[in-house]
Amino acid sequence: MSENSELVDKLKEELRTFGSLNEIGLALLTIKGKILYSDLPNNVQQKIMLFKRSFPGLTVGSNITLAAENESVIVIRPSKKMLMAVQTQQRVGFTLVMLSTLIKKYTSEFDKYVKTVTKSPKAKPKLKAIAAEAAEAAAVTEKLANVSEIVKLPSVAVKEAPAEVAERVETTEAVDKIE
Secondary structure, eight states: OOHHHHHHHHHHHHHHHTTOOOSSOEEEEETTOOEEEEOSOHHHHHHHHTTGGGGGGOOTTOEEEEEETTEEEEEEOOSSSEEEEEEESSOHHHHHHHHHHHHHHTHHHHHHHHHHHHOOTTHHHHHHHHHHHHHHHHHHHHHHHHHHHHSOOHHHHHHHSOHHHHHHHHHHHHHHHHO
């Protein structure tokens, strides 16, 4: 059992023990509203997301309670980085007491859970790809620097050309202006 699912399993077990949770009914979210875990029905998740803008304003332990299909959904902030939503048929006051107990019991585990779930294992390959592109760009830049030393730019070539070539360039420009 992974560390991530351990916290979810512990929370579900304790909520079931007190009758606050059925088979479905738990969600863990970031403060920005990213769902880390959820077994809530989609319609309940959508209702919770209506309050997404107010998530950062919740302090640890504060909650939002809403009704969903003859049940209550309580969104509570158990830590600085996380929210927990519980769908229950139990009385709201009783469930809030239970959630407060869980917050005290698992305080340190909530933020650790957010860190481990949101940690991106794909970040390292992206960094390697970026480093490879940077090295390739540096190599191309170096080649271009060598080429510019060998090939003189047209404006430089005209200035260094014999006087008769410079006169032909000026004559061509004058003819272009007349036409």
